[in-house]
Amino acid sequence: MSSQAQHPRSAEAAVEIRGLVKRYGEKTAVNGLDLTVARGSVTAVLGPNGAGKTSTIETCEGYRRPDAGTVRVLGLDPVADAARLRPRIGVMLQSGGIYPGARALEMLRHTARLHAHPLDVDALAERLGLDSCGRTSYRRLSGGQQQRLALAMAVVGRPELVFLDEPTAGLDPHARHATWDLVRDLRADGVSVVLTTHHMDEAEQLADQVAIVDGGRVIAEGSPEELCRADARNTVRFRATPGLDLASLLKALPDGSSAGEPTPGSYLVEGAVDPQLLATVTAWCAQSGVMPERLAVERNTLEDVFLELTGRDLRA
Amino acid sequence: MTSQATPSPATTPRATTPRATTPQAYAPRPGAAPVGRMLRAQTALETRMLLRNGEQLLLTVVIPSVLLVLFSAVDVVSTTGPGKRVDFLAPGLLALAVMSTAFTGQAIATGFERRYGVLKRLGASPLPRWGLMTAKTGSVLVTEVLQVALLSVIALALGWHPHGDPLPVAALLLLGTAAFSGLGLLMAGTLRAEATLAAANLVFILLLLAGGVVVPLSKYPSAVRPALEALPISALSDGLRTVLQQGAAMPWSDLGILAAWSVLALAAAARFFRWE
Numbered sequence: 244m245s246s247q248a249q250h251p252r253s254a255e256a257a258v259e260i261r262g263l264v265k266r267y268g269e270k271t272a273v274n275g276l277d278l279t280v281a282r283g284s285v286t287a288v289l290g291p292n293g294a295g296k297t298s299t300i301e302t303c304e305g306y307r308r309p310d311a312g313t314v315r316v317l318g319l320d321p322v323a324d325a326a327r328l329r330p331r332i333g334v335m336l337q338s339g340g341i342y343p344g345a346r347a348l349e350m351l352r353h354t355a356r357l358h359a360h361p362l363d364v365d366a367l368a369e370r371l372g373l374d375s376c377g378r379t380s381y382r383r384l385s386g387g388q389q390q391r392l393a394l395a396m397a398v399v400g401r402p403e404l405v406f407l408d409e410p411t412a413g414l415d416p417h418a419r420h421a422t423w424d425l426v427r428d429l430r431a432d433g434v435s436v437v438l439t440t441h442h443m444d445e446a447e448q449l450a451d452q453v454a455i456v457d458g459g460r461v462i463a464e465g466s467p468e469e470l471c472r473a474d475a476r477n478t479v480r481f482r483a484t485p486g487l488d489l490a491s492l493l494k495a496l497p498d499g500s501s502a503g504e505p506t507p508g509s510y511l512v513e514g515a516v517d518p519q520l521l522a523t524v525t526a527w528c529a530q531s532g533v534m535p536e537r538l539a540v541e542r543n544t545l546e547d548v549f550l551e552l553t554g555r556d557l558r559a
Numbered sequence: 560m561t562s563q564a565t566p567s568p569a570t571t572p573r574a575t576t577p578r579a580t581t582p583q584a585y586a587p588r589p590g591a592a593p594v595g596r597m598l599r600a601q602t603a604l605e606t607r608m609l610l611r612n613g614e615q616l617l618l619t620v621v622i623p624s625v626l627l628v629l630f631s632a633v634d635v636v637s638t639t640g641p642g643k644r645v646d647f648l649a650p651g652l653l654a655l656a657v658m659s660t661a662f663t664g665q666a667i668a669t670g671f672e673r674r675y676g677v678l679k680r681l682g683a684s685p686l687p688r689w690g691l692m693t694a695k696t697g698s699v700l701v702t703e704v705l706q707v708a709l710l711s712v713i714a715l716a717l718g719w720h721p722h723g724d725p726l727p728v729a730a731l732l733l734l735g736t737a738a739f740s741g742l743g744l745l746m747a748g749t750l751r752a753e754a755t756l757a758a759a760n761l762v763f764i765l766l767l768l769a770g771g772v773v774v775p776l777s778k779y780p781s782a783v784r785p786a787l788e789a790l791p792i793s794a795l796s797d798g799l800r801t802v803l804q805q806g807a808a809m810p811w812s813d814l815g816i817l818a819a820w821s822v823l824a825l826a827a828a829a830r831f832f833r834w835e
Binding site: 304306326329330334336338339340343345349354358359362400401402428429434 | 589671682686
């Protein structure tokens with residue numbers, strides 16, 4: 244791994260969670276969760292409300308003690324080694340965390356002062372569009388500005404690892420992209436990022452690794468591409484003259500594919516759709532002397548994967 | 560253009576966008592600031608938050624000043640002891656100033672900081688919890704210095720003639736601060752923010768009336784007086800009066816009461832305070 248020379252400790256995972264259980268009274272929020280976050284990667288913890296995302300993140304941040312299992316963050320125990328761990332991580336809570344009467348830049352400057360080698364506050368504020376509201380008190384900032392201030396506070400101390408709990412919840416598209424760009428730059432500079440989200444596109448756009456959490460455990464894990472490939476029910480649809488001989492098409496298609504004509508003249512090919520499969524379909528059309536019209540490729544998105552996984556399993 | 564590529568971690572980047580900052584600007588370089596710098600920064604911030612808050616200023620500055628002027632000028636309650644009315648009232652209002660900042664103001668502010676997750680978020684910063692508490696105490700002391708200066712100027716303008724040593728006065732103010740801080744933090748760390756707001760204000764009014772601040776305890780029936788005298792506000796106002804009005808040396812019994820309250824309240828706060 245080329246990043247090893249730059250980060251001598253990168254052999255060790257950024258986060259290592261084994262069999263985490265977290266209960267609040269009767270309610271089990273996290274139920275045997277395993278997760279490994281590689282150094283220098285962006286990991287998205289994706290799941291519906293109440294899936295156990297925040298409980299998991301807050302256990303990593305040292306706010307909660309596991310009821311069972313182990314959690315290691317940068318090789319440290321978040322509770323027992325809190326004093327050593329805190330300066331190395333950046334934290335963005337799901338909401339709040341800032342004095343209502345503090346001005347935006349005042350708060351960011353203050354957070355910078357708690358760190359040994361902080362980022363340039365003015366440059367960071369400008370980048371996140373906080374320069375224009377720098378003298379506005381937190382309670383008078385818009386929701387988006389409050390989110391961006393919390394994000395700036397999480398990264399200003401130049402941490403090795405950043406935990407962002409729903410960093411783009413409630414942001415407009417512009418602010419959302421500004422946040423995404425910052426996360427990409429953090430990653431490019433070797434910062435590990437763990438973020439929670441319930442936006443599929445956010446996970447698809449940003450994450451090297453996605454952990455889908457539901458009912459307090461990880462039910463699927465992998466890169467967005469891997470997750471979309473798994474159990475793929477991807478399709479190619481087109482219209483052509485009715486009654487074409489599909490047997491010759493099926494012969495040409497890879498195993499596990501299917502082809503059909505659900506309504507006359509409307510064709511549906513299902514399988515692991517890739518450029519090769521698409522070429523096979525169009526070549527077959529050319530051989531058959533037909534022009535495929537309204538050809539549409541539908542590939543699985545994380546959204547589909549997620550619905551399939553969660554719909555199948557629980558809430559039963 | 561250079562061909563020097565940024566070391567690409569783990570896997571290949573997804574969508575690429577032009578960087579808004581120079582490469583490696585965010586390269587990790589973690590570390591806590593020196594403890595002294597953290598404490599100074601946090602104390603300064605806490606003090607600014609306190610002085611910027613209008614309701615807090617009403618409680619800590621306006622009310623004690625108005626009471627001092629009003630009760631000195633108008634013969635609403637008969638005062639006791641040697642000297643003018645202001646010689647009785649000034650020590651009482653110095654005690655009230657300590658209570659308003661260390662107890663009422665601190666309880667309300669800390670209660671809402673807990674509610675808004677400020678304490679939680681600071682818990683993830685390099686500032687240790689003891690550092691936060693030290694900073695809070697520091698900002699309370701800074702505010703008290705300003706209050707004492709203001710009230711002293713007003714009292715002197717009204718003809719106040721303070722007696723006694725500064726040393727016992729300082730000891731009383733410090734022990735009073737410790738006792739009221741402990742009580743304030745106990746309240747803020749255990750009750751909901753709204754309950755703290757209501758209870759802290761109620762206690763402020765009750766102790767203002769029944770703690771020897773403006774009304775001498777001798778006006779109360781002798782049956783309840785021993786209980787009232789054991790209150791921290793009574794010990795503080797009586798102690799300050801013993802020194803500043805009567806010129807006594809060390810008011811040991813008042814210092815003892817304040818010390819006992821300090822130990823009990825701070826221990827309870829340390830035991831029961833919940834950060835979120």
